[in-house]
Amino acid sequence: MRELTRAEEEVMQVLWKIKKGFVKEILEHFDEPKPAYNTISTIVRILQDKGFVSHKAYGRTHEYFPVVSKNEYSKTHLNTFVNDYFSNSFEKMVSFFAKEKSISVKEMEEIMKIMEGEVKKQKTK
């Protein structure tokens, strides 16, 4: 999967949020100072070339929507990150952040609960 540039990622974040939209609607979700209409228009067409979005045509106007989900994209990119920074070990990554206290006790307890459920599910298979 291709990487998203800064500007492309911002547009994707809006599209993931609103599910689908015309350029004008995407634009509305940008903070001031808003970029020009044409800027967004160009970026969505690039995103379309890269295969991240597609569109439905209503006459001459296009309604764009993501074809790569936020989940798919984040999955690919966290995997790359874990590979580059934690020699491909989730365990190393999570334990580093647990130790660095970027994860609260409450969050850790929640994570453990979910993992126990997943471990059980796997083992009964």
Add this chain to the structure above:
Amino acid sequence: MRELTRAEEEVMQVLWKIKKGFVKEILEHFDEPKPAYNTISTIVRILQDKGFVSHKAYGRTHEYFPVVSKNEYSKTHLNTFVNDYFSNSFEKMVSFFAKEKSISVKEMEEIMKIMEGEVKKQKTK
């Protein structure tokens, strides 16, 4: 903290690995086709401007070393990622990956063990 571009990140990965090195040494850690000496030289000077590396001068030759650790950088960037893709919740991120089976049962068990230790440490404080 500034972001690293693709090329810059590759040089940083080498420097984090070798701890310190002259341009020539950094170059040796690149796969074929190796970039030109000057390319690496330019990139380390950019990294120096951005505050990621510094150097010790031996006469006219420079030995470069990271001033931002891999841990610091990965911490900043995973935090950004978690913020952008999981509304700043580690729990959401980890449980997403647990469910998506990017984490093996063995890894989950290890993570739980570490978290239990951390939770205990926090609570006795």
Add this chain to the structure above:
DNA sequence: AATGTACAACGAATAGATTAGTTATGCAAC
């Protein structure tokens, strides 16, 4: 049909990243 409006398509202009050639300087060998 003529005029106006909205929007996609195109393309130009700028900015930022990447790559590498050229130059200049310090040092070593003679």
Add this chain to the structure above:
DNA sequence: GTTGCATAACTAATCTATTCGTTGTACATT
């Protein structure tokens, strides 16, 4: 000291990303 080599600094060339002005076409209004 002169020559040659290594390397840092500078700079040019190319490439990629970003931004937005301009153009042309479809559609609506009159």
